[in-house]
Every structure is written in structure tokens, then in C-alpha cells.
Amino acid sequence: MQLSALLTSAGINIGLCSLLFSLYSILRKQPSNRNVYFGRTLAQMRSRRHDPHWFDRFVPSPSWIMKAWELPEEEILAIGGLDAVVFVRTLVFSIRIFSIASIVCMCLVLPLNYFGKEMQHKVIPSESLEVFTTQNVKAGSRWLWAHTLALYVISCSACVLLYFENKSIIKMRLAHIGGSSEKPSHFAVLVRGIPWSSEESYSDTLKSFFVKNFPSSYLSHHMVYRCGKIQKLMKTAENMYDKFSNHNAQTGCTPCDFCRQPNAFSILPNKPEVTEGGKIPHNMNDLHAGGKECAAAFVFFKTRYAAASVAQVVQSSNPMLWVTDLAPEPCDVYWSNLCIPYRQFWMRGIANIVATTAFLLFFLFPVALVQGLANLEKLRRMFPFLKGILEKRLVSELVTGYLPPVTLVLFLYMVPPLMMFFSTVEGSISRSGRKKATCCKVLYFTIWNVFFVNLVSGTVITKLDGFPSIKELFNDKLYPGNLPTNLADRAVPALVKFFMTYVLTSGWTSLACELVQLYPLLCNFINKFIFRKDHGPFDASWTFPFHTEVPRVLLFGLIGFAFAILAPLILPLLLVYFSLAFLVYRNQILNVYLFEYDSGGRYWPIIHNTTIFSLLLGQIIAVGLFVLKQSPVCLGFTSVLIGSTVLFNEYCRRRFHPVFRYIAAQVLIEMDQQDDQSRTEEIYQQLYRSYCQLEWITYESSKSRFSGNSDNGGCIRQTEGTEPGKESVPGNPS
Template identity: 55%
Template sequence: MDLAALGTAAGINIAVCVGLFSLYSILRKQPSQATVYFGRRLTTGARKINALSLDRFVPSASWLLKAWNTTDEEILATAGLDSVVFVRLIVFSLRIFSIASFTCLLMVLPVNYQGNLLGHKEIPYETLEVFTILNVREGSQWLWTHCLALYIITFSACVLLHIEYKSITKMRLAHISGSPLNPSHFTIVVRAIPWYQEESYSDSVKKFFTRNYESSYLSHQMVYRSGKVQKLMRNAGKMCKILKDVSIEQNHKPGLYHCGFCGVHSDSFQILSHESESSRGKTCLIDNGLVGKKRKVCAAAFVFFKTRYAALATSKVLHSINPMLWVTQLAPEPQDVYWSNLWIPYGQLWVRKIATLLASVAFMFVFLIPVTIVQGMTHADKLQKTLPFLRGPLKKKFISQVMTGYLPSVVLIVAFYTVPPIMMLISTVEGSISRSGRKKSACFKILYFTIWNVFVVNIFTGTFIDIVSMFTKFDHVEDLPAQIASSIPAQAKFFMTYVLTSGWASLACELMQLYPLLFNFIRRYIFRMKDWAISPMSFPYHTEIPRLLLFGFIGFTCSILVPLILPFLLVYFILAYFIYRNQIINVYIIKYHCGGHFWPLIHSTVIFSLVMMQIIALGVFGLRKSPVSSGFTIPLVIFTLLFNQYCRQRFHPVFQNHVAEILIDMDREDEKYGRTEEIHQQMHAAYCQSPSTPPDMSLAGSYHQPEEETIQDLENVTPEKEPSQVSLSWSVASTFGAPEPQ
């Protein structure tokens, strides 16, 4: 692949991005698309009517200025700590790759180009290999520039990582201390409750905790396995909520509403809404009444304690001589509970973990098929041998550039759309009892799946046929290590086009919200449905964090070998900074909080990327017969591992456990200001497993959008806070009639 082909791929992506950005700036101003592009703002009640104007159909960059002017403090207040952690990942990537771009383009790229090992052509027809380390002669004294760049990137990354880890740790501690009425601090989940013939599970829990924790035990709530009756009642609850929202919309607009099928007046909707409101406080009574008889009690329960410290201490203790009985852990937040997995017997979890691990590995190997096809498409000569009918079209320069430079990355991206739902399904089967835990597990699986298939497999698949031929001939086997070590810069063309297609284009698609846009079009103009109780989306951390970390991994490992890739990565992270901040501010809502738990995964992945960069550089220096550079690289690997160990000892424990000192201070404040009784009264309702209300319906929110509303007005509305940690934590309690804490 030459510079002209790279320019063709870049030109196509730039045109696609500019077109989508312009289209987005117009669509976001249309009132009919408010549910797509302003879901979070509409849930906070931001609404203002404005007349039709020409400005609605003219592209503008006002959203870029809004994203730029929004501070991290505003994001923390409106979207929570997890969104801030995501933004800090982008900021870290911007900083480190700005340093890497300046260093490598200034020192490494000229050395690579002046190596003269591969020869030179005219600039437009230069192959990308002449800009890589492959063009440097063996034993060249200029390889010290690569080693120096390696030191600069590593030390800069470690300093920036330490700053971010320290800052996010402080924010996590503030997040814990700033949510004094969070019921999860007082609650533990008990699983693997032993069965006794003479007493029920509930009696066993009460007897066990009364005997062992009499001074701190408050009460408990058993977990039930829902059946068909509960699913029907849950659907009925959703329908009642929709009917209630219809009646509210009727109050907002004058005039009568008619049924879409027969034209009958819909006054009865208002009566139904009052009935649903009057029955809201009776849900727990139904839960323990007739419906409760239809449900099966599971060997799991929520146990409530009088103080936070008692719950924390109890969750960390081994309660039986058999570690598989009376297993405890701190409970997730009420909105974070994944009720469907609570009934899973604790003894099955290790079997499920092994099965899901094997399933993930099997899926990784199955995915080798599209990756192999993609690598075959990057080589025009091999493509002509495999598909002879393409010899004619491939002789045309433009078609050849598109098929070998642009199309392979597009095919791989389309194949990767199947990965997140499959990994989320596997993580669900794994048995996590929290939605955040399930999403974190899926994030981990998707991350290493993409690193394996995009980076590792693409490196070795391209040379697989050549490697096999070497072994069959039994000659030139000594060249095998050199060929493997040089395969990374040889695949520079694929990585660059992948950054352009999967990076730039995916960000443009994220901004456009293609699937919600299509769904909104079908809903409004085909089915003629109104915006009744539409639930905005929560942020897809499990797909976006692995994508950012993958590009960071590619940037680190290719920085000194293929420095020409760094400007494309830098543009990607600049676009990501504006686009994701815009989406967090306007589109996505917060359904539950993870407390910044994604940052340790981010830190570990960056360390892994640094170590891989150093090991690859060590191998290349050895094959380039530069013992001095190899000798100076070994201490760098040791330093990086020691730095990681320091961070694990200094910061990581705060993300694994709550700090007892903070919880004790919060307990004393509650006792001092007389909040203890109030908290105890509302504890049971917070984790009430109602069959008629899904766990996240109270958080999803609903909004009612006037047809003449314009989106320019929503831009100018000051962002309101998302429901705070306190109100979110007790929203389920208020659903069942419990009073809101003061």
C-alpha cells in the first residue's frame, strides 16, 4: 500500500465524517428527533417552544462549543463518576499520544525514512514500509532514537497514569461519602443458605443473624424466583405506566384524544392512571399475599444492618466452616440489582465461569474465519490467485486501492458488530448479580477479544501461509523469528485503515445514533406512535471503553515502529473528546452507579500495552543487531512492572472495598442528626422484589414532547442534575409508598 492508497482511504473517511457531522447538526434541531438526540435533557424537563426558522436547516457547530465549555464538574453532577472516568480516559489518551506524536514524528520518522534499506520512489508512490523501522539497516547507530522515544513515552504514560489514578481515587472516596442515604451501604447479599427440613429459608436467615449479629442485625428480605405470573404482572405494570403517561399528555394539551383504531374518546385513561397510583402503595402487600404463594423462595436473601460498618464487616467474614455456605457480599444498589441471576445456586457459579470462559475462547477461534478473509483481502496478489475473476478489476488503480486498503477494515467492522451482544449474553450466563458487574465482565471480554482478533491474529494471519511453507521446505527456518518480528510494521497499512474506518467512521455513527434514528422514524412515521414513556439509553461502557483501549493499544505498540499512525490516532481521540462529551450531556441517562470501577481495568490495559510495546521493541532491536538499545529496554520493562505494582498497592484497594473509616464517620453523623430511624424504616422497601415494577422503570423516566418544540432551545438550557445518588437510591422505595428522605 502506497501513500496514494492511504490518501484514498483517508479521503473517503473524511468525506463520510463531514457529511454525517453536517447531517447531525441539522437533524438535532428538528423537534421530531428530540427523543434521539436529547433523551437525557428531556427527562429533566428541559423544554421551550420556539417558532419555525431557517436556522433549523443550516449546519452549525454549536454542539462542539457546548461540549468544549462543559466542565468535568458539570459532567460529574449530571452524569455521575463513571462518565467522568470515561472522559478522563479520553483526556489521558489525548495527552500521551500528543507527546508520542511530537516525539516520534520529530525523531523516529526521519530516521526510518532515511534508512534507505528499501529504496525510495516519488512521494505519492512511496510504500508505507519506508516510513517504518523495516527501512532501518541492521546495526544502525540511529536506533538509539527509537530507544529514547520508548523512554519518553513510557515515563510520560506512567506520570499521567499516576495523576489520573490519584484524582479518580479521591473522586471515588467523595462519591461514597457524598451518598449518606445509599441503602446498599447497609445491605449484604447472602447466598447458599442451607436448607433445613424443620424451618424455612426465611426462618434460617433470621435465626442465624439474630444469634451471631444480634446487636447490628435489622431485618432481611428473601429473594424469589419469578414465574409466568410475575412476568404477566410486570407487563401489566408497564401498560399501566403508559396509560398514566397518556393521561398526563392529555392534561398538557387541550382537546380530546381519540383511540387510533375506533376514534373513541380516551377519558377512561385518566381513571386507570388514578387506579395505578392508588395501588402503588399496595404492591408490597400483594408481593407477600396471593402472588407470593405462586413464587418459589430461593436460597438467597438481602440482609439489612443498623450501621454501614456492621454490613461491611459482616460481608467480609467467613460464616461457616464450609466456605460454600452462608456466602456474603455487599449488595449492589437497588437499581443495579440483576434479579434474574439472584436465584442461581451459588454452587453453580464456578461451573458457569468455566463454561463461559470456554465459550468465549471458542468464539474467539470461530472469529478467525472473517479475520483470515480480511487479511487475504489486503494482499492484491494473493486475492488474484484466490479469485481469478478479480484480476481485471484489480488492474484499475482506484479499485485496487479501495479493495485492498479500505474494504478489509469495513468487512472486519461489520463482523465485529456481532461481538458485544454475544459477550453480553455470555456475561449474563456467568451469573453476576448486578447489572454493573455484568457490564464490566462483558467489557473485559470484548476488550481482550478485540485485541486478540484485531492485533495479534491480524499480525500472524498475514504471514501464516509463508510460515507453513518454510516448515514444509525445511530451509530458511532461521528466518522465521525475523519475519514474525517484522510483521507488525509490515501490517501498518491495515492498522492505519482500521483507525480510519473503525475509528473515525464509528465516532460519526455514534454521533448520528443510527439505530435510534431508524427506530424513531419507523415509530413516528410508519406506526404513528407518540412519545409515550420512552426510556432513554444508558451509556454503553462495555462497548466504548474496549474500543478506546484497543486504539490506545495499537498506538503504543506501533508508535516507534510505525510513527505515521500517530496523527490518525490523535485525530480520533480529538473527535472522541467532543462527541462523547456531547452524548453524555444530551443523550444518555444514568440508571445506576459503578463508583468508577472501570478505571482499574483501564489502568491495567494501559500497563499491558506499555509492556507489549517494550517487549516488541526489545525483539526488533535484537533482530536489528542493536545490543545497546536492547540492553536499555530491559530496565524499562522492570520499571513499568514495578510502577504497576505500586499502583495496585496504593490505589487499587480503594476500588475493591469500602473504607471503614469513612463509613464509621457517616454512621456517627446519622446518629448525631437523628437520621438512623428514618433510614431503618425505608430499608426494606428499597430492595422489595415487586412483580409489577421492573427494577429500572423508575429510573428510565418519561417525557412528553410538544410537536413544535425546537432543539436549539434545549441547547441553551442549563444542564440540570440527573437524579442524585440519594434520590436514585431511594426511587424504588418511593415507588412503594415510602417517604422520600429529607
């Protein structure tokens, strides 16, 4: 592939990005699109309608860029919680490390790669991309020390930056825990696997167990019910309400006219009244009786330390009974999974692994198709009737430089929804846990298929005709023991063209599409201008897609570390991507997405571990390079660097990561000691109401009518409703 093909792809993507950015700056000013581009803001306050004759609305402007740039981290923390701050910090870290890598590699490594062999160079646009890679460095070159130096600078800078990011995020997490002294989850434990007894109910069995074993700290409990029938009834009531509302709008009748009818509905109170002692009245118990008790319950304790101690201890000689976990926040509970019998979880885990593996194998075919498109000679052999078309320069540049990454991106769109389904089947007890599990699955899938399978399939397609035999798989070219050498010699330099165009397509253009919000914009247009429906200003609000954006950012980081010294031309493209992502995502956090729950920064260990893996991968590829280029001195220095990186990761794993898994007892004890008697009693009174299952179902149901959010059940206060367990405060957004 010539550099001109890359420039063609870059030109197409730059044109698309410029068009979409300009289109966004106009569309965001239109009153009809306010619910698409300001969903988070409108979820907390109603904005005034703009003057429809304001002509500035149709002129592109960069004002959103300045607002995103000036957004302070404290406001990001207040809007999106610690998870949003961690995501933005990841982008800042990427900008810093790849700025360093770009300066070092473009100034030091790239010229040595370009002049690595004595040859007659062409005009730069006509040069092959392989000329700018280590493939152009001759064996035994004395200039390979520059590659080693660049690798050391990048690795040491990454480790130093990671260390300070770990310290900063740990400090924010401890402040996040200590600053939320009235969180009900600190006093609550989720208990599953309650033994069944024919003599008494689950509730009586649980109370007897905790009164006997924790008499001084046990406070009360709240059972989990199977409320499928209640949910269906409430859904039916919603549909009836919508029909009556539409009928009243057409006929001019009012709800009061309907209520005067002899068969009018009686409205149940939205919140159960909690009596002294944390018990609900008799009529609410009758309503709960409509759902069958599950072998799960929320148990409340008098102190935070007692709840944490119970959650982290095995309660029975049979580990599958009396299973305890720290309870998620009330707004974070995934109620549908609480009734899954605990004994099913291991079977669900095995089924999940089998299904995920099958999907991984299935996805080999799209990846092989993509690599087939990237290889022009193979296309000419497979489709001889296209030979004349493919010989045209513009067509060949489009096919090899633009079509493969676009095809792969389209195939990848099916991955996140399927992984979300797998994570739901696994039985996550919280919405944030489900999204975090989906993030891990999408990350593993993306790294495996986009990076490794592309490398392997590209090498196989290049070196072999058709499918390889067993003998060919174990020859000198493809034997797994030669993986570092194969990556350094053939796969990475040969596929640099694909990954550079992938950064342009899946990076730059995808960011522009993220900013414009094409799917919500299309839905909003259809609803308002075709079906003439307007369900209020919150019908296009979505939670932030950590499960798709975190893997995307980390994949580009992996590509950058793997290609840094082998193909430095990719680094400026990555730096532009991370800079654009910094502005785009800050704008989306400020205006678009809702943050309904917060895991407390638990995405950071995933980010840290993936970054270390990317560093080690780049160093291992460098080992293969130095073996191939016959440079034992550089090989020895790189081996020392690998060992140092592993030791650094082990230190971080022991020093920082436990804080993300557990809450320090010291912090909880200090919070318990700071509570006075009146404040503690107030917290006790809120505990039962906060985890009232019926109340949350009512809230989710009412919220879904005013929000198009696909992940309901959050803590964001809507204009039309109030978060369960809390009183609404006019003008005070949550």
C-alpha cells in the same frame, strides 16, 4: 501498499465524517428527532417544541462542539457519575500521551526511518508505507538511540500521567463514597446459598443464623422471590392497558367510562406501605407468596461498618453456604440472577469459558478473510478472473486500503451482544457488574482478534502458501520463541497499512456514526412516519455503552503504543481520533445517554492494567527490533525500561487498586460516627422499601413502556413514574 492507497482511504473516511457531522448538526434541530439526540434531557424534563418554520434548523452549525468543549467535569460527574468521569479522563490521558508521542516520533524517529537506507526515494504519495517504518532502518545503525530515547520519553510520560490520574480518581472515589451517606447499599448485604431445611423456611433459617451470630448489629432482612409469574401477569396487564388506551383514543371513551363497568379492574397501590419495624402488611405478604422463596436475601445491619465486615468474611466452614457480598444499589440490582443457586456458578463459569473459546476460534475465519483481502497478490492467485479488475489502480487501492477494515468492523458488531449474553449467564448480581464483565470480555476478544490474530494471520498469509505444516510452524520464521523479532521485523511494519486504515474506519467514521445515532434515528423515523406511533419523548433513551466504547478506546491505545517507534505515521491519526472522541462522547453524555447506575469508577483498574499491558507490549516489540538490528546497547536500556514499568505497575496495584475492590473501614466508621439518631432511624425506615422486589418490578415494567432502554431498572426519574423508595421532587432531576 503505497501511501496513495492510505490517502484514498483517508479521503473516503474524512468525507464520510464531514457528511455525518454536518447531517448531525441539522438533524439535532428537528423537533421530530428530539428524543434521539436529547433523550437524557427529555428523561428529566419536557422541552418546548421548536418553531417548525425556523429556517436555521436546516443550516449546519458547530454550536454543539462549543457546548461539549465547555462542559465542566463537575457537571459530567453530576450527570453520569464517576464512571462517566473515568471514561472522559481516559480520553484526556490518551490525548496527552499521544500528543507527546506524536511530537517526539514525528520529529525524531520518522526522518531516521525514512532515510535509514541509501536508496532513491520516489515522490512521497508514490512511496511505499514500509519506507516510513523501522523496516527501512539498516542493521547496526548508530541512529537507533533515537528510537530508544523516544521509547523512554513515551513510557516515562505514560507512567507519570497514570500516577496522577490514579491519585485524582482515587480522591474522587473516596469523595463519592463519603458523599453518599444515605445510600441503602452501605447497610445491606446480599446473602446467597442459604441452607435448605425441611422444618423451616429460608426466611426463618436466615433470621436464626444472623440473630445468633450478629445479635448486636443485625437489623432485618428481605427475601428474594421467584417472581416470573408476577412479571408475566404484569406484562399481560401492560398489553391490555395499551389496547384499552388505543381503543379509547379511537372511540373517545375515557378510563373513567371503563372503570364504571361491573368487571372493571381494581388498581393495586404502586408502593407497599411499610409499617413500624420495617415489616410489610399481610396483603403484601400474600402477594409475595405468589413467588417462591429463593435461597437469597438482602440482610440489613445497623451500621455500615458491620455490613462491610459481614460481606468480607467467610461465614461458614462450607464456602458454598452463607455466601455474602456487599449489596448493589437498589437501582443496580439484577433481580433475574439472584435466584440462581450458588452451587451452579462454577458450572456456569466453565460453560462460559468453553463458549467464549469456541467463539474466539470461530472468529479466526473472518480475520483470515480480512487479511486475505489486504493481500492483493494472494487475491490474484485465488481469483484469477478478477486479475484485470484488481490491476486498476483505484480498485486496488479501495480493496487493500478500505475494504479489509470495513469487513472486520462489520464482523465485530456481533461481539458485544453475545458477550453481554455470556455475562448474564455467568450470574452477575448487578447491572453495572454485568456490563463491567462484558467490557472485559469484549476487551480481551478485541485485543486478541483485532491485534494479535491479525498480526499472526498476516504473517502466515504473507510467508506461506496455504495452510502451514507442523515443520513450518516451528521453523525460524514462525516459532513462538521468536515472537518479538517476528513482530518487529515482519508483522507490525507489514500490517501498518491495515491498522492505519482500521483507525480511520473503526475510529473516525464510527465516531461520526455514534454522533448521528443511525439505528435510533432509523427506528424513530419508522415509528413516527411509517407506523404513526409516538410513545412519548423517552422511547430512544439508552444507557451509556461502556462495554463497547471502553474496549474501543483501549484498543486504539494499544495500537498506538505498539506502533509508536515502528510506524510513527499512525500517531497523528490516533491523536485526531481521541480528540474527536473527547468532543463526541462529552456531547453524548450531556444530551443522549441515561446513566441509571454507577459502579463508582471501577472501570479504572481495567483501563490502567490495559495501558500498562500496551506499554509492555510496545517495549517487548522494541526488544525484538533491537535484536534484529543488532544493537545490544539499545537492547540493554530497553530491558531496564521493561523492569521499571513492571515495578511501577506493582506499586499502583498495591497502592491504588484495593480502594476499587473494597470500601475502607476508616471511611465507613467516620460516616457511622457522623450519623445522629434521627437520621439513622430515617435510613432504617427506607432500607426495606428500597430493596422491595415487587416495587422494582413494577417500576421497571412501567418505565419500559416509556423508554426504549435495553437495560431497564435504573434510578433515573421519569416524567411518568417515580423511583422506588423515593418521593418525586418537581424540577429536581436525579
